[in-house]
Amino acid sequence: MLLQISLTVTMVMLSLAMILILIRVWLGPGLADRVIALDILMTTGIAFIAVYAMMTAEPVFIEVSVVLALIAFLATVAFSYYMDRRRS
Amino acid sequence: MFLDILISICLLSGGFFILLSAVGILRMPDLYMRISAATKATTLGVGLIVLSTALFFGTLPIVSKSLLVIVFIFLTAPVAGQILARAGFLSGSPLWPGTHINEYKEEEPGKEEK
DSSP states (O other): OHHHHHHHHHHHHHHHHHHHHHHHHHHOSSHHHHHHHHHHHHHHHHHHHHHHHHHHTOTTHHHHHHHHHHHHHHHHHHHHHHHHHHHO | OHHHHHHHHHHHHHHHHHHHHHHHHHHOSSHHHHHHHHHHHHHHHHHHHHHHHHHHHOSHHHHHHHHHHHHHHHHHHHHHHHHHHHHHHHTTOOOOTTOOOOHHHHHOTTSOOO
């Protein structure tokens, strides 16, 4: 019972955080602001999937968060190399 | 019951830290402050939530995968933040007017500055 309540509250917190980060993606004055916001959005997605795995008691979803943790770093590094190349 | 309380504490504090980093990324005035706020708080929050997943399932494969996620995020988040701050600085992202120290500009005088 306690676990269900805290899982739901955490889900609500993460959804609120995603909405705030998406506002920054929408506003973001430069490309770098949008890229860091998307990186944090992906990291929040890892936490979201972990909480979802606990809600459904399905341990398979943990592997999704492993893959997402790998991809988020690659996406950020690729974007920053793109910004470096575009400058020169 | 004790384990439930421990998992709930980890979950709620992790969600709180992620929410705090989202507020930080929305309210900070500068690209570099946004990177600083977002990277640290989100790393701690995701670490706590994945740790609570490891406590919840408690079997060896899940615990090792959770530790893999935690170690990987703790390794890559500072690197990603640093690379992105460097790319943002070199492509001319403005500093906050209250910034006093700018050492990178004097380190590389050959680069063009905007």
